[in-house]
Amino acid sequence: MATMTSADLRVHNRVRLLRAVHDAPAPPTRASVARRLAIGRNTAGTLVGELERARLLREVPAASTGRGRPTTLLLPHPEGPLAFAVDVREDSWTLAQMSLGGELTELESGEHDRTPAVFTQVGEAVARHATDRLAAVGIAIAGPIRDGRRLHISHLDWDEVDLDEHLDRAWPATVVDNDARLAGLAEARRGVLRGVGTAMHFHIDFDIGGTLLLAGDAQTGAHNIAGEFGHMPLTGSPLRCMCGAVGCWSLDVGVNALVRRFGGPPGYGAGRRLGREVLRRAAEGDAAAASAIDDNAVALGRGLGALSNALDPEAIGLSGLGVELIRLRRGLIEETCAAGLMAFRRAEAPRIVAGTVGEIGPLTGAAEIAFDAVLTPEWLRTRF
Amino acid sequence: MATMTSADLRVHNRVRLLRAVHDAPAPPTRASVARRLAIGRNTAGTLVGELERARLLREVPAASTGRGRPTTLLLPHPEGPLAFAVDVREDSWTLAQMSLGGELTELESGEHDRTPAVFTQVGEAVARHATDRLAAVGIAIAGPIRDGRRLHISHLDWDEVDLDEHLDRAWPATVVDNDARLAGLAEARRGVLRGVGTAMHFHIDFDIGGTLLLAGDAQTGAHNIAGEFGHMPLTGSPLRCMCGAVGCWSLDVGVNALVRRFGGPPGYGAGRRLGREVLRRAAEGDAAAASAIDDNAVALGRGLGALSNALDPEAIGLSGLGVELIRLRRGLIEETCAAGLMAFRRAEAPRIVAGTVGEIGPLTGAAEIAFDAVLTPEWLRTRF
DNA sequence: CATGTTATGTTCTTGCCCGGAACAAAATGT
DNA sequence: ACATTTTGTTCCGGGCAAGAACATAACATG
Structure with missing residues (x-):
């Protein structure tokens, strides 16, 4: 809560207006932004005018949607940042x-x-x-x-x-x-987790990383290294992880777990290919591949349940391999997640959702x- | 980020001033608050005058501390909230x-x-x-x-x-x-976690509950039921917990773990007495009691390490039985915590500190x- | 003990901000 | 053609905090 003089107020509102334009799913109109920010039409007019002169916004006539004087659409300025x-x-x-x-x-x-x-x-x-x-x-x-x-x-x-x-x-x-x-922040700002107050997101690639998202912001921790949920011993693995700890969740979830299971070649490019290969074989009915996917899904669900007890998310987003796992094994993930939840949470379990931003997360x-x-x-x- | 008119500005600054008085470790002076809030002496004078007329603050002359015109101490008003x-x-x-x-x-x-x-x-x-x-x-x-x-x-x-x-x-x-x-919030506002940006706190009683503290506020989750860290499977216990999940951390940490170990009587009052008894016997050199305390400390440390990987706290506060565990087994807790940390975190491990607010947390x-x-x-x- | 130094309180002026009222403008509906 | 609806524009008023200048009350110094 910073100091505020009346001059700072103007700056504050300029930021709010720009943020509203940036965060909107589609270019908003001047009138809608004024309503959203609960400022008067006169104030909105002044602010937009200033921001246009500062080459931050451009106004173009908006297609009229009904009665009333037509308003303008707020677009990024062609010379804007x-x-x-x-x-x-x-x-x-x-x-x-x-x-x-x-x-x-x-x-x-x-x-x-x-x-x-x-x-x-x-x-x-x-x-x-x-x-x-x-x-x-x-x-x-x-x-x-x-x-x-x-x-x-x-x-x-x-x-x-x-x-x-x-x-x-x-x-x-x-x-x-x-x-x-x-990737989690992208889902919270422009994807499936938009508008969710408390969310967790996990990006599953070779291993599993994630973030706690509070009101659209990612929790960073004291040294900016929060989010290594994959390095918690959530699934009882006896193995030592290359991170230095023992029993990490990531040993059981992600492409690395598939690679280890099938004794695949080391190396990340090769591992990625093997991961896709396992998914393909499972889709074709290969029992060993299907079982590996099952194990991945079960381990994922167990961890999600445990973490939900601690952090009480409204929704859990998954990206990377997680999108495939939801597609192929949603039931298994949800069951094992529920089993790991405290009983009284099961009636209102967190939604587990696939990220919609995709690879550009x-x-x-x-x-x-x-x-x-x-x-x-x-x-x-x-x-x- | 709420709407602001210039009238709201005054309210905003009144809140900031009252919050500064409330949060200060000791009654602050008017001049120090003005500096802290980066407002002018004139503005501070106006604000304090208003708050005094509203029967929220009382001003009394402050003992002079050196050169300069003496200022006033800001105290709660005798008819205040x-x-x-x-x-x-x-x-x-x-x-x-x-x-x-x-x-x-x-x-x-x-x-x-x-x-x-x-x-x-x-x-x-x-x-x-x-x-x-x-x-x-x-x-x-x-x-x-x-x-x-x-x-x-x-x-x-x-x-x-x-x-x-x-x-x-x-x-x-x-x-x-x-x-x-x-209890965690109390430590963050008035105890050992004051001023810590990212902290975790655990209150260890029969079992273990806690909270993630961000900038002095406790994370609540989507349904206000975040913080059940004790119900994550962090220590590999094979037991089913009464919460409905399996392997909960709380099965190995807290008074319940001691009660189970010694086959003590059920019932919470009796359990509490047994817990104190075990601590006393351990202090007197009883090997079984000491080993039970060891196990408690080891399980505590393992969980703290795992959670630190995920949440990256600057400090970890402990209250309840945790205060005793720190006093008796700090080394053991820190060692097992470090073993559970990702290797690169060990050089800058979170401080593990005993709460200072005590039972009134x-x-x-x-x-x-x-x-x-x-x-x-x-x-x-x-x-x- | 008189004077200078320092920190704070007080008063007044100034620039800025937002809201509200009244009116204008531009579309639709009848 | 005229009413209705929504938005834009202009002007004014109430209010806020900063800054400058001055007043005040302590300590420090010789």
């Missing part, structure tokens, strides 16, 4: 841009050599596409990012890579976060945190 | 009052018959002490409270008791919450949530 989003996966990366309102456009993608040199590569791509419209960059990385800079990515053998040493000083304002958390989330840095009083002040 | 707090335990209850600033005074206590009739009893006690200063009542109850009204308390055999049927219509504004969560937390209902623009408007 853009957020860049980068998704750094285990062997490739993608660069995209998002404009106010959430429209995402892919700009470029590439492979990388699994060393931090990828950041130089990405930096060059950013420089190629950057214009003076670029306001902030968000980066999604498949691993924990302590304090927003120190990377510990076991599957790339990055133990404590300091991001600041790899981001050129010429980089624009940059925020970095974990891909699973950003991390990219979308990265763009959202970049915009979060833009839609602030501080940034807005630079524009006036 | 009071919050009542009730702690309903398994066989007894306590009623206390809190004034602005956090001073807690016990008013009355009693036994009860383990039926919801306790609420009638408590209601009569509240009526005995209520004056027109009473602004809100907070109640702490040892069990989950779904949606703030439906109670599921297994050890009292309350399956789905509707609180609204037992709270007389004449009751003042009342908020109800779980005792473990409120639930009562203090209940008073805090009652004051939370008072220190709002809405309530304040009724006072002007």
